[in-house]
Amino acid sequence: xxxxxxxxxxxxxxxxxxxxxxxxxxxxxxxxxxxxxxxxxxxxxxxxxxxxxxxxxxxxxxxxxxxxxxxxxxxxxxxxxxxxxxxxxxxxxxxxxxxxxxxxxxxxxxxxxxxxxxxxxxxxxxxxxxxxxxxxxxxxxxxxxxxxxxxxxxxxxxxxxxxxxxxxxxxxxxxxxxxxxxxxxxxxxxxxxxxxxxxxxxxxxxxxxxxxxxxxxxxxxxxxxxxxxxxxxxxxxxxxxxxxxxxxxxxxxxxxxxxxxxxxxxxxxxxxxxxxxxxxxxxxxxxxxxxxxxxxxxxxxxxxxxxxxxxxxxxxxxxxxxxxxxxxxxxxxxxxxxxxxxxxxxxxxxxxxxxxxxxxxxxxxxxxxxxxxxxxxxxxxxxxxxxxxxxxxxxxxxxxxxxxxxxxxxxxxxxxxxxxxxxxxxxxxxxxxxxxxxxxxxxxxxxxxxxxxxxxxxxxxxxxxxxxxxxxxxxxx
Numbered sequence: 159x160x161x162x163x164x165x166x167x168x169x170x171x172x173x174x175x176x177x178x179x180x181x182x183x184x185x186x187x188x189x190x191x192x193x194x195x196x197x198x199x200x201x202x203x204x205x206x207x208x209x210x211x212x213x214x215x216x217x218x219x220x221x222x223x224x225x226x227x228x229x230x231x232x233x234x235x236x237x238x239x240x241x242x243x244x245x246x247x248x249x250x251x252x253x254x255x256x257x258x259x260x261x262x263x264x265x266x267x268x269x270x271x272x273x274x275x276x277x278x279x280x281x282x283x284x285x286x287x288x289x290x291x292x293x294x295x296x297x298x299x300x301x302x303x304x305x306x307x308x309x310x311x312x313x314x315x316x317x318x319x320x321x322x323x324x325x326x327x328x329x330x331x332x333x334x335x336x337x338x339x340x341x342x343x344x345x346x347x348x349x350x351x352x353x354x355x356x357x358x359x360x361x362x363x364x365x366x367x368x369x370x371x372x373x374x375x376x377x378x379x380x381x382x383x384x385x386x387x388x389x390x391x392x393x394x395x396x397x398x399x400x401x402x403x404x405x406x407x408x409x410x411x412x413x414x415x416x417x418x419x420x421x422x423x424x425x426x427x428x429x430x431x432x433x434x435x436x437x438x439x440x441x442x443x444x445x446x447x448x449x450x451x452x453x454x455x456x457x458x459x460x461x462x463x464x465x466x467x468x469x470x471x472x473x474x475x476x477x478x479x480x481x482x483x484x485x486x487x488x489x490x491x492x493x494x495x496x497x498x499x500x501x502x503x504x505x506x507x508x509x510x511x512x513x514x515x516x517x518x519x520x521x522x523x524x525x526x527x528x529x530x531x532x533x534x535x536x537x538x539x540x541x542x543x544x545x546x547x548x549x550x551x552x553x554x555x556x557x558x559x560x561x562x563x564x565x566x567x568x569x570x571x572x573x574x575x576x577x578x579x580x581x582x583x584x585x586x587x588x589x590x591x592x593x594x595x596x597x598x599x600x601x602x603x604x605x606x607x608x609x610x611x612x613x614x615x616x617x618x619x620x621x622x623x624x625x626x627x628x629x630x631x632x633x634x635x
């Protein structure tokens with residue numbers, strides 16, 4: 159069957175570089191491989207002739223304004239090429255093994271997500287998921303004044319939150335400062351009375367700064383009381399609403415409003431710095447998990463590699479020590495065996511789980527070292543190897559690396575970011591809800607994103623750019 163212009167690319171008289179007046183026809187919509195010895199002209203034909211002409215035709219199709227930024231492309235040395243479409247070229251490139259680079263890094267999509275969350279995100283407490291935000295005294299006053307008319311309330315400053323102790327010094331200092339009442343564990347108490355607290359129980363102590371009724375003319379007093387409250391309560395103020403006058407002194411289950419002048423959870427006290435794009439970067443010390451430094455994993459000594467032969471006797475079973483004539487560790491294990499009930503010639507697999515854990519992880523209580531004649535704390539084989547590795551020379555480190563393995567970071571769960579960054583939300587999603595999912599699912603979540611008018615105004619252009627780049631990735635597969 160005769161080929162047509164639609165399904166054939168015709169090259170006539172290609173003389174680029176070392177090509178010697180080559181003419182050939184190539185089928186379109188097929189995977190074609192050029193093969194041959196080095197210097198035979200494969201790249202000259204594929205890249206410098208066919209691709210170069212396709213790229214030149216594409217650039218010529220652009221406007222004069224766009225072409226001025228691309229420069230002039232030379233026509234390859236060929237008599238004619240027919241049936242050729244505008245082309246792209248994918249060069250061979252070795253991939254990077256940098257653990258800090260991801261698809262989101264290369265495409266800059268993650269940079270846009272960091273900008274979006276740093277400017278429009280809403281911080282939440284990492285422990286209770288409560289929304290937290292800094293508020294001014296005016297904003298607090300406006301919220302309180304929005305309560306129903308004639309509502310009675312107390313302004314409380316938390317000074318002790320869930321701590322053990324009698325807290326006598328705290329209570330005495332409050333009385334000397336002129337305060338009259340405190341709320342101790344939910345009960346209103348007079349400071350003039352003798353308040354005795356159980357030192358073994360957790361207690362919460364709050365100063366009753368003022369008692370007010372919501373009505374016209376209280377603005378100045380309310381502002382002064384809030385200022386005093388925030389100063390004593392480390393930036394936190396609790397508004398306890400008195401729902402029934404007969405229950406005023408009982409305060410068993412009041413309705414409360416909690417305010418904070420800092421990015422801090424009023425319940426757990428979790429403090430967060432002001433939101434910025436750097437907080438969401440695992441390459442920055444401000445956002446990276448402090449345990450794994452933003453890598454998502456850490457290299458730790460693996461018990462399975464430390465004990466490769468469970469049938470061996472205890473001392474020989476510990477591979478990093480088995481080839482050493484180290485009387486100190488031998489003595490250490492002997493004394494440990496005396497205390498835990500095993501001998502050095504006991505096969506590792508015959509030890510109990512408690513004995514294995516003791517050898518690998520150690521224990522806090524000192525152990526009587528018979529050879530030394532004193533009590534010594536056994537830190538465990540894993541911690542001893544960690545210390546040896548950190549203090550070792552490069553040659554020694556190479557020998558110990560065979561016992562190391564990469565494990566997901568326990569602090570961040572392999573997510574690279576610190577808990578404060580993970581808890582910031584935009585609408586109903588945190589940043590990891592987008593970056594840890596497939597591209598199509600990420601796009602679907604962006605379409606379902608519920609934003610406030612303010613967040614929409616801030617993030618409109620950034621969201622548009624993110625969606626465009628995600629759609630591009632989806633289109634190219």
